[in-house]
Amino acid sequence: MSNDSSFPKLVFEAVRKIPCGFVSAYGDIAIAAGRPRAARIVGYTLHRNDDPVETPCHRVVFKDGSLASGYVFGGAGVQREILEKEGVIFTPEGKVDMKKCRFLP
DNA sequence: TGTGTGACGATCG
């Protein structure tokens, strides 16, 4: 019953709820955190990433399905490999198949 | 205390 209504905390919890093989968009996380128009804050909050171990930020992508820029796990393109290993479907364009792998809370 | 910036998203022109 940790009713901490801190936005960052809600973001982290929402991201953790993303099942293996699925991804969510920044906007979706923002909605889950109670700030439907604060997608930027989600990105900024995840960038701060208070818990990188418990928070699979690599499962959070653009609504377009593109992966986040400026940050990748261990190297450019590795983030995509991680998602593929988790069962996420990728398109020839190098984006996530949001139609099948978008996790809606 | 106030201003600026930022892993985005949607709308306007």
Added chain:
DNA sequence: GCGATCGCCACAC
């Protein structure tokens, strides 16, 4: 259809 701009809120200085 594409480019540019605004809005959103949190955090650093």
